Amino acid sequence: MLTKRIIPCLDVDAGRVVKGTSFVNLRDAGDPAELAAFYDREGGDELVFLDITASADSRDTMIDVVQRVSEQVFIPLTVGGGIRTIEDVRRMLNAGADKVSVNTAAINNPAIIGNGAAQFGSQCIVVAIDAKRVVPEAAGPAAESSRIDEIDESLALDPGSRWEVYTRGGRTPTGIDAVKWAALAVERGAGEILLTSMDADGQLAGYDLELTAAISGAVPVPVIASGGAGQLEHLYDALATGQADAVLAASIFHYGAYRIAEAKEYLNQRGVPVRPPPDDWAG
């Protein structure tokens, strides 16, 4: 049976992991390769590296990071942050990434999705969506929908819209409906959606289950839920109620609240199929 995935997310700044695990004795807790190997041993099903600087210089650094990690860790690697062009996609894949995640670039230049999928296969094009709940009274023409002219009118927020897409690391509202955007991104060739709730992110109070379920129901490709995990129950909720195919998590593992093996055991007991951790792979 296809299992649900648990995906640790590592934030990288200038080649160093800045939000990594703090509960094990690693020789160098900021070394991406060492942390990747650690999460592989722990039973992480994939890894996401997020370039939080996302500048031209940092992209070269990320390429080096991806090369070093992919020489030592043999589980799928996704790289996100600052991917703007097809050439960026190509370089990351050649460096050893299995997938790239595009966010702002996909909104500003949607052709990157279709071109990327055509050249490299849709399985390696992840569209990341940062979504925020629409506050009813703030909706409508008052929203600064600066991008909407350049994209498709059919994506615009309407009175029934519940979540708006933000770009540039959550700084810029787009006037785009998140559910409509997810469907279009997949139509253009996205092989997976990485969905972050900006309302839930960092709150440790659980994923936005309504958002997760709305997007999961709207697209025929896997959805990775992100933002809000603070307890194991939250992972379960996102996978069961939210119908996500995978959960991305940072704080819950990095700060030592739980080990991945504990999360998997918990999910397994609640009837969610998961891959057993490597030291128990026959189980």
Place this chain on the structure above:
Amino acid sequence: MNRTASDLKIVVIDYQSGNLRSVAKALEVVGAAPVVTEDATELDSADAVILPGVGSGPAAMQALEKRGLIDPLKGYVASGRPFLGVCLGLQLLLERTEEGDAPCLGIVPGPVRRLPAGLKVPHMGWNSVEFQGSHPVFQGIPPGSHFYFVHSYYADPAERGGVVGATSYGIPFCSVYARDNLAATQFHPEKSGTVGLQIYRNFLDFARSQNSAATTAAPE
């Protein structure tokens, strides 16, 4: 003479298929020094060949054809030397694919079919493999082990004896094909952690044993 894995000539076919680097790295980690090449003449002296692949089947066939690799690959497999196909490298062994209704290499009888409707496609993530036969390349892999899959089509070999492993996604499908010198997986062993690396290690052992058997039979 016994040769070590790094003495063997392990060829990874380069047709810009995308996952070359991780396949080569996995081979290096288990002790090989693979030759990554698109040069068909390299197959003549190869002790083992790996055909990787992600993406579109018809595009892959065109890429192989453009490099003049189709007949050399068929000839290589017919020579009885060890061959490992990965993902698309399994599908391409069959006769035809429903993906664009295109011809494949025709080494293994049967079609490549689209995964059934109603499920999320691609089938992406870790799924288990039930082994229903044995082959040296899959020796010691615990039944029910999980491997990483990414695909929208699957191989449907006519001759079921070669279906050594099966996986379920809506329907049961052939996730491991192995027969004589041929071994192929629908999943990506190079992305399946420890248990995946074991398959590359086994493949090298298999290549080494075939090689020493061949040199014993016909001394150089």
